Amino acid sequence: MDNVPGGEEGGGIMAQVTIREVARTAGVSPATVSRVLNTSETVSPDLKERVLAAVRDLGYRPNSQARSLRTRATTVLGVIISDVTNPFFTAMVRGVEDVASAAGYSVVLANADEDLRKEQRYLEVAAAEQMAGVLLSPASATETSIDVLAERGIPVVTIDRRLKSADVDWVMVDNHRAAKEATLHLVEQGCRRIGFIAGRLGTTTGAGRLAGYRAGLRAAGLPSARELVVSGEFRIDGGREATERLLALPDRPDGLFVSNNLMTIGAVDALDTAGVRFPDDIALVGFDDMMPALSLRSQITAVSQPTYEIGRQATELLLRRVSGEPFPERHITLNAELKVRESSIRA
Structure with a gap:
């Protein structure tokens, strides 16, 4: 090999x-x-x-x-994302395609489906095909390995998530800051028991949002209760099941922060099924402002990420590496914006 x-x-x-x-x-x-x-x-x-x-x-x-x-x-760039069903990634890939096409490159998209084995197979394919470069949303911060690409001198830029075990460029948003701001918004609305539906904590994105939620609680002088944090694995079913668990608590939450858009779909379904109204019974905030694309109520307060810009800047960075331009490792952190709507506003 x-x-x-x-x-x-x-x-x-x-x-x-x-x-x-x-x-x-x-x-x-x-x-x-x-x-x-x-x-x-x-x-x-x-x-x-x-x-x-x-x-x-x-x-x-x-x-x-x-x-x-x-x-x-080769004029082919590989893009390996963690979930092709998530509109966040499809919107981001549009930014990738626009920059790549303008530079004369084609894009091949692969869906790792949060599976390390599938991810490794796609990385091996990218190496075997001698692709010019790869954009990767790693399934794990510590277990994902890009050695097969490094051996062949194929540059990698990670998007949305970071790798802790490799020195590579990355582009993502400030998840910690955005999650802290969303949590403090719920506190400002009078919430004192804020449930948090976490994503995959083996990714830097999932861990960063959980850390931001806890930082928001500390800033507000509120305790961080273990039973109020439930993992939904960034999936619709996971969001639904996590919400059901939180609603079953003897002292259920009065606020709920869901850390990605797919889990927000599941959370809303569980709240509707249980007859729990938002914001009256529970104030609700999601992460990723992609609700209309998911046929979800557009009045939900959500953290909006610059998805297209993530794809655009990551591709520009990757093409500089492909061209052989020497420069120090680049880490680009973009800001996200909390868009406040009816689901979290209380009189």
């Missing part, structure tokens, strides 16, 4: 040495080796020296000619 030559082409003297072997010898990730070889300023001097020592010891020589031919040969 490793096809990056280590010695001079045609010489037949030196066996192939791959980035993975260099990484193993240096005790670092293949992504870190790529950063060192591309003269990234984000690698510490100690790691850089270990990598360069391994390069010298193994006799590794990156085949810049082959890398250049690969870049010229």
Whole structure:
């Protein structure tokens, strides 16, 4: 599988040495080796020296000619998202397509469905097809591995979520700040027991929104009750079941913050089924202002993300990497906006 030559082409003297072997010898990730070889300023001097020592010891020589031919040969960008049914991602991909098309690139979309195995298969396909670059919404902050792309020098930019185990560019919103603002809005409406329906906490997005909710409670001087936080896994059914659990509490919430749009659909269905009115019985706030696209009531207060802008900026960043432009690792954090509507306003 490793096809990056280590010695001079045609010489037949030196066996192939791959980035993975260099990484193993240096005790670092293949992504870190790529950063060192591309003269990234984000690698510490100690790691850089270990990598360069391994390069010298193994006799590794990156085949810049082959890398250049690969870049010229493909004009395809891969986009691997975590849930194709979520309008957030489809709106974001529109921003990707517009920028890619203007630059002469095509886009191939893959749905990992929050499944690490499916995600890995798509990453391997992107590597085998020698795609120019990949935009990735990782299923896990710690378990997702992009080594298969790093070995081949294929650049990656993560969107909506970050990877903790790799030094890559990313574009996302300030989830912590947005969730804190939404929680404080519910406090301002008189809510004192605010339920929170969390997403996948193995992602930086899910963890960031939960941390923002708790920060909002602390800022308001309210306790963070364990029973008021229920995971809905970013799914409609999960949102419905989580809401049912919260409504079954002896002292049920007077406010509810749902941390993505799909779970908000499930939450509204559960509230309607139980005959619980919002905002009279419970003040409701969602995350992702995509309610009309989901045939959900448009009067729901929600955090609105700049979905198109996320896709646009991430693609522009990826194309700079594809072109070989050297620059330090970029982290772009965009602001989200709380759009206040009837579902959370109390007299």
